[in-house]
Amino acid sequence: MTILIIAEHDNQTIRSATLSAVAAAAQLSNAGAGDIHVLIAGSDAARVADEAAKIAGVGNVLLADATHFSDGLAENIAAQVLAIAHDYSHVLAAATAYGKNIAPRIAALLDVAQISDITAVEAVDTFQRPIYAGNAIATVKSGDKLKVITVRSTSFEPVAAVGGTASVSSLVPVADCGVSRFVSRDLTKLERPELTAAQIVVSGGRGLGSVENYTNVLPPLADRLGAALGASRAAVDAGYAPNDSQVGQTGKIVAPQLYMAIGISGAIQHLAGMKDSKVIVAINKDLEAPIFSIADYGLVGDLFDVVPELVRELAE
Template sequence: MNILVLAEHDNAQLKASTLATVAAASRLDGPIHLLVAGHGCASVAEEGSRIAGVGKVLLADAPWLADRLAENLAPVLVAQAAGCSHVFAPATSFGKNVLPRAAALLGVSQISDVVDIVSADTFVRPIYAGNALATVQSVDPVILASVRVSAFEHAAQQGGCAAIESVDAGADLGLSRVVARELSDNGHPELASAKVIVAGGRGLGSAESFHTLLDPLADKLGAAIGATRAAVDAGYVTNDCQVGQTGKIVAPDLYVAVGISGAIQHLAGIKGSRTIVAINKDPDAPIFEIADYGLVGDLFEILPQIGQALDES
């Protein structure tokens, strides 16, 4: 049977989360169909057709799908799920919005935040803020699962030559509409897919110190900017920078934690990082328990020294 993957995109290009979701779907046997739903998104479908492992791209194009609202998109997803054994979506805000509604329409349970695939009906997902892993087996006729994108390598963007097929785009149900959308751009890479992240906590003391100290370091490293919930709540940065259980789950090659004590909610979002460097004046801070490298000292003295060393290297 077919495996259906819901593509995340902005009507212009695919998000990296789609590549990770396709990679997860590739763990199972069966043709992978990629559903691209939006408006004026033919270029996205063409991009999807080149992903290695994708057998067919299903294109649903209509004005009422332009904003990818769950109310209009879920019925389209359900219609294309007919004859499929699995439906996968990224466990991003996009996937978390659409997939539960589709599961309700299908009358099945959703398996959330999958980090590993054991078999066609058995999956691994984190529980208790990532401190334990649960192995879940499904008996539903079609399995809907959201995929933690940081847990899977990305499928190759080139190498595929899938056919593109237009499918029914459903109807405008008129249940919701987008009033306004404000996208923040801090001049740094996107947090969820960044290979290097420089993150700050409440220890930086103020929004001015946060940006004065972290922005230059992030620029030198080509890094994204992250923050703890405490830093976001204090107004140092906007909430799209929040990393942790109630923010973004990340898995960069390098995570630099500055002035972060290491609350369990934050640690749950960074455990997949390959290398964690922690800078904190408290030697007993919980962040040092999972850090690969730790610097105990005053961040206001250490960060300028690191910046100077990078300039000289």
């Protein structure tokens, strides 16, 4: 048995979520699943392959280099995986937008059941994953010969990005599927840490009341803490915050060292995306808000008084 990891990258560097997928693969390997291989499908991506070869625990890096891989179109990446899938017992990808776009295609074409968003490895064929918005954990055992898995990155501590000495092998790239084409990409330039990788997250909810309050009240606190800015779905739906800042079951899953929930009531969909945070601080004027049930520290008060006071205290 050998494990294949589909690396997420931008043809320059590997995304940190891939290191968490390698951590999950390392647990599989320790359970008897064999060596860990990493697939780099990209364009002019030799430097990414060299970077992958340094990841701790990786035994071999497979480089498929072609122009039609440059933008990570799911159809082409899936076709490349299918061309070599018969050599593997497990195919892993991070449970990011990238991995969720590719893995289901592979599972469907192989006629196997995908095991999504795993949070723990019990054996080579047995995994844990959250269900019911994270309120229950299901133990899933798969009898499929080849298992296609997505990995919740916040549940696996990333392996070291250096220290490995894997070999790099070149693959013959599959042909362009020709069923989709890249049109354009609008990139958001962040002045703060990326939400899913930040050590501190400051999130606002419907209690902020307006987009003006979101943009005026939270940023000073986030700047003082060096934090990323997040939001509840209610805040995003109300237009207070952009879609890419949404934390929750239908947004991004985060597990920072410190999560500050400001004006967030604590719907189960939101809790599913942040309850694994190491320390949770909640600020809400409603003593009965569900967020207080999981908060390590709770402050009942008007956020428009409390947050500016926190900023002043941090400035001293």
